[in-house]
Amino acid sequence: MSYPGYPPSDGYPAFPGYPPTGQESVYPPAGQYAYPAVPGGFPPSGGGTYPAAPPNAGFPGAAGYPAPGGYPPAGGFPGAPQAGGMPPYPGGSGFAVPPTGPGFGGYPQQPPAQSYAGGGPAQIPGFPGGQVPSPMPGLPAAVVQCTQGTIQAAPNFDAGRDAEILRKAMKGFGTDEQAIINVVANRSNDQRQQIKAAFKTMYGKDLIKDLKSELSGNVEELILALFMPSTYYDAWSLRHAMKGAGTQESVLIEILCTRTNQEIREIVNCYKSEFGRDIEQDIRSDTSGHFERLLISMCQGNRDENQTVDYQKAQEDAQRLYQAGEGKLGTDESCFNMVLASRSFPQLKATVEAYSRIANRDLLSSIDREFSGNVERGLKTIVQCALNRPAFFAERLYHSMKGAGTDDSTLIRIVVTRSEIDLVQIKQMFTQMYQKTLATMIASDTSGDYRKLLLAIVGQ
Template sequence: MVSGTITPSPSFNAETAAEKLRKAMKGMGTDEKTIIDVLTNCSNAQRQEIKLQFKTMFGKDLISDLKSELRGNLEDITLALMERTDVFDAKELKDAMKGAGTDESVLIEILCSRTPEEIAQIKKTYKEKCKSNLEKDVMSETSGHFRRLLVSLLQANRDTGTAVDADLARKEASDLYEAGVAHWGTDESVFNKVMASRNYAQLRATFQAYKELAGHDMIKAIEKEMSGDVESGFKAIVKVVMDTPGYFAERLQKSMKGAGTKDSQLIRVLVSRSEIDLADVKEAFARDYKKPLAQWIKGDTSGDYKKMCLAIIKESA
C-alpha cells in the first residue's frame, strides 16, 4: 500500500492553526518553527481551510503575509505547500516553459507520472490560472517525437484499469521489438501508442514479455534506440510503471547530486509526493542509494529550509 508522509490531522482546527500562524508572523521577527509545525502537520486540503480562515479572522491574505515574512528556499517550499496540488503542477509547467529555453525535465516529470485524472485537472487549472492552453504551449515549446509523446499524455486518456491481456502483452512486446531493435531506425510511433494508452498492469506484462523476447529490458531498448528528450520521456514512463517510488527517489537524488542543489526539483518532489507515496520514496531512496534521504537533505540544505524539508519527510533535524 502506497503511503505519504503527510496525512490529514485528526485534531485539525482551522481557527487555531490560523491563530498560530498570525502570532508567528506578528511583530518583530518571525517564528519559523511554528510555521513549519503548523503546515507540515495537516493535509493540503486542511491548508486551504487555514487560508480561508486566516482571511476571515484577520482580513489579511495568508500567502501575502508568508511572502513578506519568509525568504529564499524556505519561502519557496512554504508557498508550494500552500498551493492546491493541481495549481502547483500547473505553475511548475508554466515556469518550465517561460522565457528563453524550456526545462524539459519538468515537463517529463509531471506529465509522465501523473494520473489521467490529475492531468485533466492540471489542464483545466492551467487555463484558469495561466490564461493559456497547456497543450498549445507544450506544442510550441517542444518538437518531433518528444512533442508527440507529451501531446498523447495530455489527452489524459490512458486506461486506468488493472486488467491484463496476456495475448496483447506478447503482441505489443513483439511490435515494440520490431519497431526498435529489429527495425532500421526506430518507429517511435509504436512506442508512443503503447506507452501512452495502456494501463500500468498491462504495461508491466508487456515489458516482461519484451524482456523474454529481446533478452534485455525496456530501459535498455529505449537507450539503444533513442536519444535526447524523447528517450528521457519514455524511460520516465517505464520507471514510473515499474517502480514509482524508485523513479521519484532518483529525481530527489539527482536534485542533490554534485555541486549545488536543484532546489526547485527537490521542493517539487517533496511537496507533490508528500501525501501520495513519499514514505515509499524514502524507502526506495535508502534501498537505491545506500543512505537515508534525511542524510542527503541534511548535507545539501541548511537552516529553516532544511528543517522544513525534514519535517515534510517526517525526520528530525
C-alpha cells in the same frame, strides 16, 4: 523568491471545489496495484491462502513461509538459485514470469503463478547501479505496493486556531519560523486551504502575502508550494517550465508522464482557467518532434486504467515494440508512443517482462539504443513508473542533490507533490538504492529553516 504574477493582486486564486472533499489523498485509484489476473487464480491450486508473515520476514525459510500446500515447491523452483532466492522484477507483483537475458541471471521461464519474489535486487539498466530493489525484501512486491504519504490530515483540526498561531508567529519584530513549520508540515493540503481561508476571515489579510513578506529564499518557495492547491502547483510548475527563454523539459516529463488520468485532466483544466492559456499550444511552441508528440499524448489523460492484465496483448505489444526498434533498421517512434502512452501501468509492466524474453534485452536498454534526448527520457520515465514509481522519484531526488550544488526546485517539487501520496515508499526506495536515507542527504545538502521544514515533511 517571488513568483512572477503569483499570487494575483487580490490574493491567492480561488480554486472552487479543489481538492474534492475526501479525494485529496486518494491515490493511486483503488485497485491500481492489485494482483494482475493470473490464469488459474492465485494462490496456485493447493496453495491455500496467501501466507501471513512478518513484514520483514525473509523468503524462503522465514517464519510464516512457505505457505501451506507446498508453495513454493520443496527445494525451490527448477533452475532458480538456491541461496538468497530469486531476485524480484522491480515493482513487480511477484507473479509475472521472470525476465531472461543480460542482467537477469537467465532464470528459466515459469508459468506466471509459479514465480516468486525473493530478497535480492533485480538488475535493470536505467536505474542507479542497474538495481531497483523490491520494496520490502522477502515479500512479493505487490503485497507492499500500497502507497502512503508522510503527511496525513491532522486529527482534531481547527483552522481558526492554526490561523491564530501563524498570525502570532509573524506579528511584531521577527518571525517565529519554528511555529510556522510546526503547522504547515503537519497539515494536509486541504487543511492548509482551510487555514488560508480562516486567516483572511479572521484578520482581513492574505496569509500568502504575509508569509512572503516574512520569509525569503528556499524556505519561502517551499512554504508557498505547500499552500498551493495540489493541482494548481502542478499547473504552475508546468507554466513556469515553459515561460520565458528556454524550457525545463525535465519538469514537463516529471509531471505529465507520472500523473493519473484524473490528475492530468484537472491540471489541463486548471492551466486554462488560471493562466488563460492552452497547454497543448504552449507545448507545441516550446517543444518539437517526437518529444512534442509524446507530451501531447500525455496531456489527453486517456491512458487505459483497466487493472486486469491481458498477457496475450502484452506479448503482442512486446513483439510490436521489438519490430519497431531492435528488429529493424531505424526506429518506428510512433509505435513506441502508441503503446507507452495508452496502456495501463500494470499492462505495461507485463509488456516489459514479455519484451525481455523476445529481445533478450530489457526495454529500458532498447529505448537507450533507439532514442536520444528528451523523448528518450520521457519514454524511460513511463517505463520506470510502470515498473516502480517510487524508485523513479527516489532517483530524481538523488540527482537533485548529487554533486556540487542542489536543484532546490526539483527537491521542493517532489517532496511537496508526493508528501501525501507515496513519500513513505520513495524513502524506502531511496535507502535501498543509495545505501543512505533521504533525510541524511537532505540534512547534508540544505541548512537553516529550509532544512528543518524539509525534514519535517519527509518525517524525520
